[in-house]
Amino acid sequence: MRTDYEARGLNLACNHSEWIRLLFCYGSNFPIRGKYYIGNIYSVIMSPKNTWGKYIQKRLESQKEKAHFRSLPRFDSLQPGYLLAGDNRYLNLCANDYLGLAADPSSHEEGKVLAEVLPSGAGASRLVTGNLAIHEELEKILADWKKTEAALVFPSGYQTNLGVISALAGKGDSVFSDKLNHASIIDGCRLSGAALHRYRHNDMNDLQSLLSSKRGRKKLIITDGVFSMDGDIAPLPEIIDLARHYGAMVFIDDAHASGVLGPNGAGTLSHYGLEWDKDIVVMGTMSKAIGCQGGFVCTTNEIREYLINFCRSFIYSTGISPWMAAMAHFNICRIRSESQLLAQFRSAVSVLRGELNQRGVPVDDLPTPIIPIVLGESRRALQCAGELLQQNIIAAAIRPPTVPDGTARIRISLSAAHQADDLKKAAEFLAEIIESNDSI
Ligand SMILES: Cc1ncc(COP(=O)(O)O)c(C=O)c1O
Secondary structure, X not given: OHHHHHHHHHHHOOOHHHHHHHHHXXXXXXXXXXXXXXXXXXXXXXXXXXXXXXXXXXXXXXHHHOOOOOOOOOOOEEEOOEEEEOOEEEEEOOOOOOOOOOOOHHHHHHHHHHHHHOOOOOOOEOOOOOOOHHHHHHHHHHHHXXXXXXXXXXXXXXXXXXXXXXXXXXXXXXXXXXXXXXXHHHHHHHHHOOEEEEEOOOOHHHHHHHHHHOOOOOEEEEEEOEXXXXXXXXXXXXXXXXHHHHOOEEEEEOOOOOOXXXXXXXXXXXXXXXXXXXXXXXXXXXXXXXXXXOEEEEEOHHHHHHHHHHOHHXXXXXXXXXXXXXXXXXXXXXXXXXXXXXXXXXXXXXXXXXXXXXXXXXOOOOOOOEEEEEEEOHHHHHHHHHHHHHOOEEOEEEOOOOOOOOOEEEEEEOOOOOOHHHHHHHHHHHHHHHHHOOOO
């Protein structure tokens, strides 16, 4: 009889009448074992029928009440720095395509040639038959660019953070993570099962006090190189010093620094003139300045081998598309050899930051592509984005939970493809909108 109930448990979860009959007919013999049954009994007693529908509806309604509801905007096409929809051409101040390579004509031409010789799909995970020469060529160029021993490529940056962090750290370890680190880092930390200690953003005193007071078999410090919603840069020299002092490994998420910081876009370490060493792991994504898709981690040969053996998001996922890997390889070669790409990017950054400051919208003087204009309430950010849209300018209103409550913002991201005149106009509109909306 017991086996029978167990077998039927799942199907009965939402069938009230049968559950209630079982509950009352079998009395104390009813096999309540562990959380699963207790959860079901709770749902029978407490929930009306259609539990799922009500739950989903309630959550969506609450998002709408808080002005946090999201939907997908749709466009017809992408041009470097601009978006097309119907008859409109919008200045795109939202993309992470920092060097304008995602729709660049010469990369596009190369893509056509590559499509003749490479498959669109790897067909299997890298460990089975999905590892092609182009994957390893891409890893070689990434390791060379980041000045590390080795690299490993993943289908996305999110998957990279999730898998690498949870493979490196585990139960009994301590992870020290900046409070403004990207969601994929937070998810990787949670999945790892390690004790998670979040330090105040870029606050080295807080990091030191946590490192000195929290125990852990192994310690891992994790920071974004460039913070995705604030555009500021992690104080890597201090972080690395602390890591050495407390015997910790440093994990840098260089998603927003790869391709834009440092002399040839090599990222945050090179921005500071720091050398990589074996206790530093650098991850990045090919979906931003590289203009493609996929994630990577740059590290030692030994950690690469370890990840191939233990990193579940790598092992149990099909290898990145060989065609996409070749495109990323091509674009990285371009970033390293065509110095005008970085020069144009830097010029766009200084034009917009300078124009905003001149017009009374204070922004930091940083070499990064991300400029946050913090407006406070979500409604205010949405209104500002809506008014920019009327001027054919698209800038994202970023709201909680992506950013902390009360810090909703317009997040501008720049591209080498933006024209100075368009950026000046955007700064002008933005300053006017902010001034006229001060009372919202
Ligand atoms: C800091 C950071 N890390 C990781 C990721 C994930 O990268 P991907 O888009 O390749 O999944 C992102 C993407 O937004 C990011 O901003």
